Amino acid sequence: MPAEQTDGFADNWAYLRTELHWLERLLMAAVAKQRKEAKEIDRVAQSKADRATSHWWKGIITAEGNIAYDEYRQPAGVKTSYSSQIEAQIQASQRQGIVLALPALRDRLGLNLFEKNLVLMSLAPEVNRRYSKLYHYLQGEDSPAKTDLPTLDLVLRLLCKNDQEWRVARNHLMGSSRLIRHKLLNFLPAAENTLLNAPLKLSVPLINYLLADHPTLQTLDELLTPADASKPTEPAAPALIRKVPRVATPVLLQHITLTQIWSDLVLPTSTIEQLQQMAKRIQGYSAAVENWNLASEAMVPPGLVALLTGEPGTGKTAAALALATELQTPLWQVDLAAIDPIDYTDLLSEIRTTAPTVLLIDSAQVWLKRAALVSAVQLQQFWTERRQQAAITLFSLTHSAAVQVRWQRQLDQQIQFVPPGAIERLLLWQNAFPVKVPLESDINWTALAELPLNRREIQTLGQEAICYAAAESASAVSLSHILQALVQYGWRVEIQPLRPKRRSKKKTEA
Structure with missing residues (x-):
């Protein structure tokens, strides 16, 4: 990041230049790696079939590089501190009242890092055609997608570190991404080609907003209004809550x-x-x-x-x-x-x-x-x-x-939190039964407390014992019901019931 931007970005374009500079370094690293791989393949390949199967035979001939995953990016070459550094500058700009278009869009829609960088990659050719040339090269001469825009395949390969990230990013983009839901991002028709070859195109209003000299939050609200036009108007909410559209009824919580x-x-x-x-x-x-x-x-x-x-x-x-x-x-x-x-x-x-x-x-x-x-x-x-x-x-x-x-x-x-000891287990056993549930006097609480059970297991066993007693129409829960519950959960123990204490009769003098 530029050293002069220690107090935040001066305006939206200062921020964009920094992000595009990061993207250019990412692309150039990918180009360098692809050129190296092309030279290695050309030294051995003698036909189109050899080139088509290069990912298989390359792993046999050479042990260099990562053959487990088809990606252009060198993970070790990416600075892990970049995200935190630029986020600090974004926060500093926001404290000064400076609106940065892409971060504001990210916060408003709750975009993840992959979606934010996807928007950046789709925006870059609108700024300079050199990004289009880099995309052309990385997508390959044989690619059926002849476009200045990045394809879904290129975006996934550059922005995902491994197969798991690739899967999560693709599923999210296809299933629940708010970029698609608000029609801010479109997959251009790719004839009969696969979806991976579909170019990614931002909507024109979004492009104009992202490239504005002085974007405003009002402009962002107007940009997102069409997607919410059919929904009833909601009362004003604090800015912290309005960053993400309201959810009527929590589903995941x-x-x-x-x-x-x-x-x-x-x-x-x-x-x-x-x-x-x-x-x-x-x-x-x-x-x-x-x-x-x-x-x-x-x-x-x-x-x-x-x-x-x-x-x-x-x-x-x-x-x-x-x-x-x-x-x-x-x-x-x-x-x-x-x-x-x-x-x-x-x-x-x-x-x-x-x-x-x-x-x-x-x-x-x-x-x-x-x-x-x-x-x-x-x-x-x-x-x-x-x-x-x-x-x-x-x-x-x-x-x-x-x-x-x-x-x-x-x-x-x-x-x-540590597992309960014998004293705690004794209390847990006694608390496992509501006050309304009658208990027989033969329950050997001390012996039960010696079993190495946690509080969840004790509560579950107590409920099971209550059910067994109720099914038998018993007048109270007894030790036998608790032992029956223990057997059902794999505990075969012998615990003797308590014997009622006999009261001693005092001799009365004649």
Whole structure:
């Protein structure tokens, strides 16, 4: 990046020049690699058939290069810090009130990094025809697509590092990309050719907006209006929420209204105190703004981001429920392991729109690990937005080592959850049965507590035992019902029921 732009970009064209300079370096590296490969093939190939099968026989003749994936880009040659550097300049420009067209479009539609760079590649030939010449060369002389525009095949090969990224990017583009939904990007007809040979063409209004000297947010709203024209007008919302279109009803987020009071939370005292301090922080911020009429802009951002680590069944969800109960709000939860990567943008949109006070994100390593399929820019924006709200964001996973150092440094709390000991298991067994459910006096709680079960397993076994007792029309749940539930889950143990204590009769004097 140019050294003189340390305080943000002066205008939209200063930003575009920087991005196009990055694109040109990417293309030139791809050209250099293709030329090298062409020379290697020409030394051996004697026919068109040899050239068509070069990816097979090249792996036998030479061991140089990566033969596992057909890509032009050299991943090691790309500076990993470029995205964070340019994002810092974008943020600096926005603080000065300077609107940058492509970043504003990205934020407004929640575009991922692939979509943003795809727009850049499609825009480049509208700026200078040298990009078209580079595209022609990289797409090959034998390519049926004779166009100045990049094809879908070229975009996927240049912007995706591996087969998995290729698949995710293509599926998202074909399935749920807002660029297609808003008719900002079109696939030009490619006759009877494959979709990979289809040129990518931006709409003329979008091109004019991206190349404007002084783009405005009003122009962007007008550009997107036709796609929303049939929808009812929504009331004005804060700028933070209007970056992504509203979602009527959350689909990917789960809404949990169960209650969990602190006294029923079977966790170490130190852990409960950490959770209570987090709740007090959110309550105190709201009270300070309301009671003392403090300006929220003058205070530290109220949002808290915490990492909950521990094996499944160690109480992370119960802790989140206790926080939500204390703050008198429902708990919103999502398991990233159950979400397709192509739905990440929609998920972030739901979170922005719903703005939950307490949000629990399970399988958080999917986003926080080094090779995450969500871009670091998107995640940083999400992190920043959550901090601006009086809200608690809980990332839940098994091991903290799965989290990148850059995200660990931004956490407010790291809370470790450990499997319950015998004393905790005793309380969990007794709490597994609601007060309304009658219990026989023969249940050997101490012996049950010796079984190395976690809290989730204990709760499940308690519910199973209740069902068995109800099916038999028993007057109360007994030890036999609990043992029956244990057998169903693979636990064959011998636990003796408690014998009722005999009361000693005191001898009375005659």
